[in-house]
Amino acid sequence: MTSLQPLPSDPWAPLRAFTPARIALGRTGCALPTQEVLALGLAHAQARDAVQRPLAVDRLVAELEHLGYPPWTVHSQAPDRATYLRRPDLGRRLTVESAALLDTQRSAAPVVIVMADGLSSLAVQEHAVPLLTALRQHSPARWSSLPVVVARQARVALGDAIGEHLGAAFVVVMIGERPGLSAPDSLGVYLTYAPQIGCSDAQRNCVSNVRSAGLSYAAAAARIDWLVAAGLSRRLTGVELKDESAAAHPPLLRD
Amino acid sequence: MSFTHTVDGTQWRFNSLRELLATASPERSGDALAGLMAASAVQRMAARLALADLPLRHFLLEAVVPYEQDDVTRLIIDTHDAAAFAAVAHLTVGEFRNWLLSPAADTQALTRLAPGLTPEMVAGVSKLMRHQDLIAVARKCSVVTRFRNTQGLPGRMGVRLQPNHPTDDLQGVAAAVLDGLLYGAGDAVIGINPASDDLPTFIGLWQMLDEVITRFEIPTQSCVLTHVTQQLRGMAAGAPVDLVFQSVGGTQQTNTSFGITLALLAEAQAAARSLQRGTVGTQVMYFETGQGSALSANAHHGVDQQTLEARAYGVARHFDPFLTNSVVGFIGPEYLYDGKQIIRAGLEDHFCGKLLGVPLGVDVCHTTHAEADFDDMDTLLTLLGTAGVNFIMGVPGADDVMLNYQSTSFHDALYLRDLLGLRRAPEFERWLERMQLTDGAGRLLPAKAGHALLAAASALSAA
Known part of the structure; x- marks a missing residue:
C-alpha cells in the first residue's frame, strides 16, 4: 500500500487464517504500526464513502430494464442524506408524488421487489441485480415476472408503504446495510407478508450479509425463495416463521 | 407541576419535570427526533436556570414516567434510601452541583450517598455540568x-x-x-x-x-x-x-x-x-x-x-x-x-x-x-x-x-x-x-518463543 518498511507483525500471525478480525497487528510502543493505522484509515474512508455515495439510479434502472424488469423509481420523504441520517421516520414514508405514481400502477403479481439504497448504495448497486438473477435461476416461476421498485433515501419500512400502495401480498426489500470496515457493501434482504404502513420489525424475516465475502447469491436466493414460498402459504412472516431452508437445501456455505 | 424562569423580561414556562429536564438537555439528535429538544439556546438555558432552583426533594414527588404504569419508576421509588438521601435533602439541583464539586463530597461521602440518589436527580444535575465537572466528580466515585x-x-x-x-x-x-x-x-x-x-x-x-x-x-x-x-x-x-x-x-x-x-x-x-x-x-x-x-x-x-x-x-x-x-x-x-x-x-x-x-x-x-x-x-x-x-x-x-x-x-x-x-x-x-507477558511495571513484554499461549496458537493453527 505504501513503500514504507513495515514493522514485523506478531509471532501468532498464522492465526489470521481463522478470522477476518484484525489480529496480530504488531505494535510500536503501545501504538499500531503506521501500515496498520493507514489500513484502518482506508477501510474507514471506504465505509464512510459508501454511506454518502448516492445510488446511481440510471445505471440500476438500465440494468433492470436489460434483465426484463423495467422498474418504477420512488423517493422517501427524506430529501437528502443528511436528513435521512437524522430522521429515520422520513425514510419510512413515500413522497406524495411517489405514492401517487404507485397508486396508478397497481400490480397483479403477489410479490414486489424493492431495491433500496439504505445505508450503503454500494451494496444495492453491486449485489441487488445479481441476487435477482440468482432468484430467477432458482425458481423461474416465482421470480420471472414481478414488479421492481427502486427507492432512494429509503429505510426498510418504506417497503411497507410501497407494498400497500401496489396492493402486493409480499414485499422483498433489498437494502444496503450499515457499512462496517470489513464489509462496506453488505446487502440485507427483508421479507414482509401483507405489507402495510405500520408493520413492525417483528413481522419480518431477514437474510443478511449478502456480499462476495459473505453469503453467496445462490445461497441467499435459496433461503429467500424458501421464506417467500413459506410466507405466502402460511400467510405470515416474522418471529413465527422460522427459517427451515437449511433442511431443504445443503448447508449454506460462505465462500 | 409547572416551572417558570424569566430571562431579560421573557418568562419561560415548562409544564412538567419531564419537559424541564428535556429542555435543559444538551443538543442531541435523538431528542430532536422525539420532538423534545429545546427550540433555542436561550430556552435551553432558561430551563437550566429553572432546574438549578428545583429542590432535589421534588424528584421524589413527581415521576417522569407514571408510577402506576411503569415498574422501573416503582423500582426507583420503592427502593429509595431516605436515610442516605438526608445528606443532600436540603439542596436544590444547582446547590447539589456545588456540593458535588466541593471537597466535602469525597469518595466516602459519595459512596454513602449513592443509594439515596434517584436516576432523575443524577440526570438533572448532569445537565448543569460541563465536561470538566462530569470528569472531576466521576473520578471521586469508587465502585468496586x-x-x-x-x-x-x-x-x-x-x-x-x-x-x-x-x-x-x-x-x-x-x-x-x-x-x-x-x-x-x-x-x-x-x-x-x-x-x-x-x-x-x-x-x-x-x-x-x-x-x-x-x-x-x-x-x-x-x-x-x-x-x-x-x-x-x-x-x-x-x-x-x-x-x-x-x-x-x-x-x-x-x-x-x-x-x-x-x-x-x-x-x-x-x-x-x-x-x-x-x-x-x-x-x-x-x-x-x-x-x-x-x-x-x-x-x-x-x-x-x-x-x-x-x-x-x-x-x-x-x-x-x-x-x-x-x-x-x-x-x-x-x-x-x-x-x-x-x-x-x-x-x-x-x-x-x-x-x-x-x-x-x-x-x-x-x-x-x-x-x-x-x-x-x-x-x-x-x-x-x-x-x-x-x-x-x-x-x-x-x-x-x-x-x-x-x-x-x-x-x-x-x-x-x-x-x-x-x-x-x-x-x-x-x-x-x-506468565511473563508483562514486566513488573505492567508493560507488555514480547512473548518468547515457546510461550504457553504461543504454543496454544500453534496448536490451533495445526488443528
Whole structure:
C-alpha cells in the first residue's frame, strides 16, 4: 500500500487464517504500526464513502430494464442524506408524488421487489441485480415476472408503504446495510407478508450479509425463495416463521 | 407541576419535570427526533436556570414516567434510601452541583450517598455540568466489584476482551482471544456477541472459554452476550456460565421490547449465583445500555434519552452487577449525531452510573454513518481514562467484524494505561506477570518463543 518498511507483525500471525478480525497487528510502543493505522484509515474512508455515495439510479434502472424488469423509481420523504441520517421516520414514508405514481400502477403479481439504497448504495448497486438473477435461476416461476421498485433515501419500512400502495401480498426489500470496515457493501434482504404502513420489525424475516465475502447469491436466493414460498402459504412472516431452508437445501456455505 | 424562569423580561414556562429536564438537555439528535429538544439556546438555558432552583426533594414527588404504569419508576421509588438521601435533602439541583464539586463530597461521602440518589436527580444535575465537572466528580466515585478478580479499584481499569466472529467459528473466536490475552487484555471479561441464535452454538462458546480460562488459570470471567432466556437455558443444560448478560432500558416498555421483566433478571441472577463460579465475589450480572434505546423501542414517554439512560442504571443497580456498559456510539446518528454528541453522552453516562453506585464502563465507539472518527474516539477514551472509567472494550484493531462498528482496540487500552498509569485488576496483573507477558511495571513484554499461549496458537493453527 505504501513503500514504507513495515514493522514485523506478531509471532501468532498464522492465526489470521481463522478470522477476518484484525489480529496480530504488531505494535510500536503501545501504538499500531503506521501500515496498520493507514489500513484502518482506508477501510474507514471506504465505509464512510459508501454511506454518502448516492445510488446511481440510471445505471440500476438500465440494468433492470436489460434483465426484463423495467422498474418504477420512488423517493422517501427524506430529501437528502443528511436528513435521512437524522430522521429515520422520513425514510419510512413515500413522497406524495411517489405514492401517487404507485397508486396508478397497481400490480397483479403477489410479490414486489424493492431495491433500496439504505445505508450503503454500494451494496444495492453491486449485489441487488445479481441476487435477482440468482432468484430467477432458482425458481423461474416465482421470480420471472414481478414488479421492481427502486427507492432512494429509503429505510426498510418504506417497503411497507410501497407494498400497500401496489396492493402486493409480499414485499422483498433489498437494502444496503450499515457499512462496517470489513464489509462496506453488505446487502440485507427483508421479507414482509401483507405489507402495510405500520408493520413492525417483528413481522419480518431477514437474510443478511449478502456480499462476495459473505453469503453467496445462490445461497441467499435459496433461503429467500424458501421464506417467500413459506410466507405466502402460511400467510405470515416474522418471529413465527422460522427459517427451515437449511433442511431443504445443503448447508449454506460462505465462500 | 409547572416551572417558570424569566430571562431579560421573557418568562419561560415548562409544564412538567419531564419537559424541564428535556429542555435543559444538551443538543442531541435523538431528542430532536422525539420532538423534545429545546427550540433555542436561550430556552435551553432558561430551563437550566429553572432546574438549578428545583429542590432535589421534588424528584421524589413527581415521576417522569407514571408510577402506576411503569415498574422501573416503582423500582426507583420503592427502593429509595431516605436515610442516605438526608445528606443532600436540603439542596436544590444547582446547590447539589456545588456540593458535588466541593471537597466535602469525597469518595466516602459519595459512596454513602449513592443509594439515596434517584436516576432523575443524577440526570438533572448532569445537565448543569460541563465536561470538566462530569470528569472531576466521576473520578471521586469508587465502585468496586468482584467475581474472579476485582474491578474498579482506584488507579485501575479493566478491559473487556471482545473476540467476535461473523459466524461464531470456534477457532476464529479462540484466535482473537489469544490475540487479546497476548496484548494484556481481558480482565473485565472475555465477552462474545454471538452472530447466531441457537443454544448449541452458545454452549460451544461457553465451553471453549471455560477451557481457556481453566487451562491457563486466568483470573477472569466469561460471558456470551445473548438473550437472558438463552442463558437460563444454557445454565439448565449445565453450561459453564460465569456472568449473565442482558441489555436493559429505562422504562418498562423498553424492557418489554427487549423481552425481559425485572422478575426474569432476578431469576437469572439467582441461577448464576447458585453456580458459585466466582472465586473472590458473587457479582454475576453484566448489563449493557445506551441512550436512545427507549425511543428506538417507541417507549420513551416523552422523557429525554439521557434521563432514561440514567433510569437504566437504576435497573442495573438493583441487580448488583459486576459490570455495566454504556455502548455509547453504537445506536447511530439518529440518536447521537456526531463526535461532539457521542463524547458528551459518554461522559454523562459514566458520571450518572458512577454517582448511582453502578460499575460503569463505556464502549467508546461509533458507527460509520455517524459524523465521527477515530480522533473523536481517542478524545473520549482519554477523557474517560482521566474520569476513572471502570472498564473499556478491547476489540482486535478496533474493528468489530461481526457487529460492524468501531470500538477501542487492545492497542488503545495500552495507550491509556501508559499515558495515565492505569493498572489492570490486581489478580489479572499478577497472572500476566507470572506468565511473563508483562514486566513488573505492567508493560507488555514480547512473548518468547515457546510461550504457553504461543504454543496454544500453534496448536490451533495445526488443528
